[in-house]
Amino acid sequence: MAHNSTRARLQQLTNQVSSSAMASPFSVDVVPQAPEDPLFGLMAAYREDTSDKKVDLGIGAYRDNNAKPWILPVVKKADEIIHKDPEVNHEYLPIAGLAQFTSASQKLIVSGDSPAIKEGRITSLQTVSGTGAVHLGALFLAKFYQKVYPKTALYMSNPTWANHHQIFSNVGLSLQSYPYWHPQTRALDFDGMKASLESAPDHSIILLHACAHNPTGVDPTPEQWSSIATIMKRKSHFPFFDCAYQGFASGDLAKDNFAIRHFIEQGFELLIAQSYAKNFGLYGERAGCFHFVAAPSSDAGERTKRVGSQLAILQRSEISNPPAYGARIASLVLNDKALFSEWEANLRTMSGRIIDMRKALRGKLEDLKTPGKWNHITDQIGMFSFTGLTEGQVAKLRADGHIYMTKNGRISMAGLNTKNVEYVATQIDKVVRDTE
Ligand SMILES: Cc1ncc(COP(=O)(O)O)c(C=O)c1O
Incomplete structure (x- = not known):
């Protein structure tokens, strides 16, 4: 008897708890159904x-x-080497990722002979592919650049890779766009782009596709890049390069990083997001890298270290440390002369x-x-x-x-x-x- 009444009381309490637990803060007004990607x-x-x-x-x-x-033949080869390597294990990578991978990525993206490397003006973190690198850069700008220029907007090309809008607005940056595609000529709206860069407030952040612009496939010529750099320098704009197609675009790695090299030569401080999804065919392995390049100055090395220390904190709170497998493959290829030339041949095939x-x-x-x-x-x-x-x-x-x-x-x-x-x-x- 006593047992039955305890059970009834418990049921009563359960009903009370479950009816009061029904109210969710996530009503449809608060969390509407998002459109499918x-x-x-x-x-x-x-x-x-x-x-x-x-x-x-x-x-x-x-x-x-x-x-x-x-699957790129060179990637298959690297894969076999890794599988046979008794030293490979499943431990965590450091917060900034695989050091051989990030240093090789620097050389690839700015070229090995860049003074920025020699002078210790680059800090790099391995990221969750290009998306992760864009996101890390977005977080960094929202947290630090906005301290100095609180009302600054980030300007992106119209159109741009759709995910750019979400990544940058999610961190609270205000967004603007510059004209890029000219529907009548089906080519670059260079005049429109230049006029927009001129009229943007000084110190605006300008997002640029380093090569093979997505979605248009239209890139500025080297001469046009040079004019863009001239305007941006005069206006003290801050460049953020998104590079998802190096080597995949023209088949020539140096041709595809021309814009980045040019801006570094012009003395800009800048950010780079680098993806290995397309050029290594490592889509699902999420191999990428983020780089901060300091402008040359007597304290550039010290600034680079400080920035690196803050990026490490951002990275730790987002992903703790990056995934290892794709970076191991890319690192092996990037650091081996013979495999590197084979990769270049694979790039030319694609x-x-x-x-x-x-x-x-x-x-x-x-x-x-x-x-x-x-x-x-x-x-x-x-x-x-x-x-x-x-x-x-x-x-x-x-x-x-x-x-x-x-x-x-x-x-x-x-x-x-x-x-x-x-x-x-x-x-x-x-x-x-x-x-x-
Ligand atoms: C312009 C641009 N940026 C970044 C990415 C990021 O790609 P992932 O995260 O796969 O490296 C892409 C992929 O389509 C892209 O087109």
Whole structure:
């Protein structure tokens, strides 16, 4: 009896607790349903499409001529070496990551003979790929740059990689944009960009894509980079380079870091986010690096150390220490002469196939006399091409042709191959004529 009444009392208490525990602070007004990430949504829609004609031009990852992921042969080799190495274990890396990896990354991104390296003006931390590096830079700017210039905005190109908006606004930086893409010429809006840099308040933070601009595939020429640097110096703007495609863009590592080298030569203090996702095909391994480069001055070395110490605290509170595997692979290749040359050859394979696909798509559209001009397809560089197709045309290509691309008309050149380029060109031709 007594037992039963205790049970009833307990049930009563449980009911009370569970009914009072029902009220959550996360109501729909507080936490509304977020939209699906457009790119990941696109990937899911492509997977579900059962048509044998389907073509994925949304994917931001390299594919070989059979539309398959490509493990770089040099990465396979490095992988085997690591597996056979009895010294490799699963211990934590230091907070700043694998030292051989970060020092080799410095040499790659600013070039080995850079005075910034010799003078100890660079501090580098291994990050969770390029995204992690952009985020670490964003945190650093929000915490420290804003102390000196509290009202400063960060200017990003219009358009830019969609994630930039979230990464920088999440840390509380205010965002502005500078014109970049000229829809009529389908090329760089250089005048618009320069005017915007001129009119931005002094000491603004300017986010620049080091090469192979995503999503447009349009890069400034070396002369244009030089004018950009001149304006930014006069205006004391602060550069933040995002470099996700070094070597993948042109096939030439030195060509693809020209802008960064030029700005360092001009004496800027700057930040760099470096990704190894595309150029090593290490997408899921999340290998990347963040660099702070101090401007030359008598206290530059001391400043670099101070900045490094604060970056380590930010890193510790975010990820504690970075993942080891991808960095071990990249480090092995970057620090070995023979493997490094093999990597350069692998880079040329990827960039070469992409350049061939640009030529093939443009050629087929011109053969078909598709209305409009298509020279921008070969003028652009890197993984992506901004085709100029409208949102309506993109939707029609998907519905009628099972061809998937982002709403803004960006196509991943890596999704094209000798077997589907003719089909894609024919479908684009049809859609352009139908909607003229
Ligand atoms: C401009 C740009 N920045 C950064 C990244 C970061 O990529 P990940 O985090 O995979 O290295 C990308 C990837 O698409 C990119 O296009």
